[in-house]
Amino acid sequence: MSTLNENHIQRIFDKLDEDGDGLVSLDEVKELLDKIGACTGIDELQSLVGKTSLNFIDFLFFYEAMVKKNNEEKIKEDNNIIDNSLEDDLVEAFKVFDLNGDGFISCEELQKVLSRLGLWDEKEGSDCKNMIHMYDTNLDGVLDFEEFKNMMLVSNS
Numbered sequence: 001m002s003t004l005n006e007n008h009i010q011r012i013f014d015k016l017d018e019d020g021d022g023l024v025s026l027d028e029v030k031e032l033l034d035k036i037g038a039c040t041g042i043d044e045l046q047s048l049v050g051k052t053s054l055n056f057i058d059f060l061f062f063y064e065a066m067v068k069k070n071n072e073e074k075i076k077e078d079n080n081i082i083d084n085s086l087e088d089d090l091v092e093a094f095k096v097f098d099l100n101g102d103g104f105i106s107c108e109e110l111q112k113v114l115s116r117l118g119l120w121d122e123k124e125g126s127d128c129k130n131m132i133h134m135y136d137t138n139l140d141g142v143l144d145f146e147e148f149k150n151m152m153l154v155s156n157s
Helices: 006-016 026-035 042-049 056-097 107-116 126-135 145-156
Strands: none
Touching (some): 006 026, 056 107, 056 145, 107 126
16 A cells, blocks of 8 residues: 555545535445455444544544554565565575484584585584584484574574
């Protein structure tokens, strides 16, 4: 929903106010909402607005509330898309390290993958155990997916 300036909103209000009494009934508001694809029941609309008709100021506040709600829903939807994409990427990264597919990353698996990537130094072999221990919240000596995800999210922030 794009935002309109007050003049546009006034024109819409005036068109809805067919009898020119300065009020728009909820039936007229519902009809407008149906036309723009924001279908809602009259009872829901009345409980939302708390009145049976709106003057221009009420209509303006109603419009602003609708825009705000729409923007919040859009932000939430965008965040869900980002969260799902990030989760998918982390699952794929986890599979790279979980060489035997048992759902855990052991010190040996971590070492093998880091060696393949050229990031492992034999002189610092204890680093692998320290890395796992640092994020191994249940202290079982390996990283499950949630522990791996926490490690990746902490290191990226």
